[in-house]
Amino acid sequence: MIDPVVEPQWVRERAGRVVLADVRWYLDGRSGRAAYEQGHLPGAVFIDLDRWLAGPASPAAGRHPLPDPEVFAEGMAAAGIGDDDTVIGYDDAGGAIAARLVWLLRVTGREAALLDGGLSAYGGKLVSGSESRTRAVFTARPWPGDRLADLTEVTSGAAVLLDARDGARFRGEVEPVDPRAGHIPGARSLPSRENIGGAGRFLPVAELRERFAAVGVREGSDVVSYCGSGVTACHNLLALEHAGLGAGRLYPGSWSQYSATDRPAATGE
Numbered sequence: 200m201i202d203p204v205v206e207p208q209w210v211r212e213r214a215g216r217v218v219l220a221d222v223r224w225y226l227d228g229r230s231g232r233a234a235y236e237q238g239h240l241p242g243a244v245f246i247d248l249d250r251w252l253a254g255p256a257s258p259a260a261g262r263h264p265l266p267d268p269e270v271f272a273e274g275m276a277a278a279g280i281g282d283d284d285t286v287i288g289y290d291d292a293g294g295a296i297a298a299r300l301v302w303l304l305r306v307t308g309r310e311a312a313l314l315d316g317g318l319s320a321y322g323g324k325l326v327s328g329s330e331s332r333t334r335a336v337f338t339a340r341p342w343p344g345d346r347l348a349d350l351t352e353v354t355s356g357a358a359v360l361l362d363a364r365d366g367a368r369f370r371g372e373v374e375p376v377d378p379r380a381g382h383i384p385g386a387r388s389l390p391s392r393e394n395i396g397g398a399g400r401f402l403p404v405a406e407l408r409e410r411f412a413a414v415g416v417r418e419g420s421d422v423v424s425y426c427g428s429g430v431t432a433c434h435n436l437l438a439l440e441h442a443g444l445g446a447g448r449l450y451p452g453s454w455s456q457y458s459a460t461d462r463p464a465a466t467g468e
Contacts, residue, residue: 200305200310201285201310201311201312202312202441203301203305203311203312203313203437203440203441204294204312204313204315204401204437204438204441205287205312205313205314205315206315207314207315207316207320207321207322210287210314210321211321213285214242216285217284217285217286217287218244218279218280218284218285218286218287218332219240219241219242219243219244219287219289219314220243220244220245220246220278220280220286220287220288220289220297220300221235221239221240221243221244221245221246221289221290221297221318222245222246222248222252222288222289222290222296222297222299222300223235223245223290223291223292223296224248224249224290224296224430226375226376231245231247231248231296232245232247234291235329236327236328236329237327238325238326238327239318239325239326239327239330240289240318240321240323240325240326241323241324241325241326242326242330243289243326243330244278244279244280244330244331244332245278245329246274246278246288246300247274248263248296248299248430249263250274251266251270251271251273251274251275251278252266252271252274252299252300252303252430253265253266253299253428253429253430254266254267254270256455258378258456258459259456259459260452260456261428261429261451261452261453261455261456261459262376262377262427262428262455263299263428263429263430263451263453263455264429264451264452264456265303265342265347265429265451268307268339268340268341268342269339271303271339272337272338272339272340273337275335275337276334276335276336276337277334278331278332278335279331279332279333279334279335280332280335280337281335281336281337282309282335282336282337282338284309284310284335285310285311285312286300286301286304286309286310286311286312287311287312287313287314288300288301288311288312288313288314289313289314289317289318289321290317290318291317291318291319292317292392293316293317293392293394293395293399293401293434294313294314294315294317294395294401294434294437295391295392295430295431295434296430296431297313297314297317298313298391298430298431298433298434298436298437299429299430299433301313301433301437302433302436302437302449303433306342306343306346307340307342307343308340313437315400315401316398316399316400317399319399320399320400345448346446346448346449347448347449347450347451348423348448348449348450349450349452350450350452350456350457350460350462352423352450353383353386353423353425353450353457354383354384354385354462356385357421358420358421358422358423358448359387359414359415359416359420359421359422359423360383360385360386360387360423360425360450361386361387361388361389361414361416361422361423361424361425361432361435362382362383362386362387362388362389362425362426362454363389363390363391363424363425363426363431363432363434363435364382364388364390364426364427364431364454365390365392366388366390368380368382368427368454369382369386369388369390370382370388370466370467370468371464371465371466371467374458376427376455377427377454377455377458377459378458378459379458379464380464380466381458381464381465381466382454382464382465382466383425383454383457383464383465384463384464384465385465386425386465387414387415388414388468389410389411389414389435391426391431391432391434391435391438392431392434393410394407394410394434394435394438401438401441404441404442404443407438407441407442408442408443408444411439411442411444416439416444417444418443418444418445419444419445420444420445421448422436422439422444422445422447422448423447423448423449423450424436424439424447424448424449424450425449425450425452425453425454425457426453426454427453427454427455428453428454428455429449429450429451429452429453429455432449432450432453433449435447436448436449
């Protein structure tokens with residue numbers, strides 16, 4: 200399987216042999232599709248996070264629970280993504296959102312990676328409007344249980360539990376969207392957006408490994424990643440794999456599920 204992060208040049212050399220997928224989405228309510236239609240990479244299809252990469256939101260399941268495999272498969276097939284395609288996901292947020300698509304594809308055995316640097320790194324003129332591909336065959340496959348963690352597991356203390364949200368949300372200083380502020384007791388703060396350097400590209404592997412080591416992750420560690428709703432948590436999982444530290448597991452419900460329970464919340468560092 201290809202590395203979870205690929206360079207723009209790698210993608211350009213494979214033009215016509217990879218599928219570019221634009222997965223822009225904004226917490227503040229702006230339209231990802233509108234941003235895509237205003238300007239996207241040539242040939243890229245738009246993948247709607249809420250429609251195809253998440254199930255219905257609820258307090259019991261969280262804001263972005265995993266979609267039914269059949270729903271995910273329909274979204275991919277309709278976008279022209281087939282079982283054997285190599286998909287390169289991108290956004291305008293360092294891959295924080297596109298990571299959800301890439302992670303879902305990889306855990307079900309497909310070739311997929313993030314475009315390092317995203318929209319701004321590819322170069323060349325952007326294309327406006329919408330693009331489409333011929334409908335493809337994409338087989339629904341169950342989400343692998345060994346790549347997931349549930350509410351009970353994240354409170355057991357058995358794994359290294361990483362919180363991918365910004366530090367202020369982890370510390371409980373602000374909470375713009377979920378029921379309570381704070382974090383799951385025992386979790387360690389590793390903001391996913393800090394996997395990205397000043398140029399909008401992933402930090403060098405050696406620096407990523409240092410970041411993970413600072414929160415107790417070593418090669419072979421049992422790692423569970425969560426965030427607000429299970430989206431940017433995937434960015435930490437891809438960074439973990441990119442750094443050669445293993446695959447890790449996703450807690451899909453994340454803080455949006457946990458904070459809707461009566462379980463204790465921690466604040467501060």
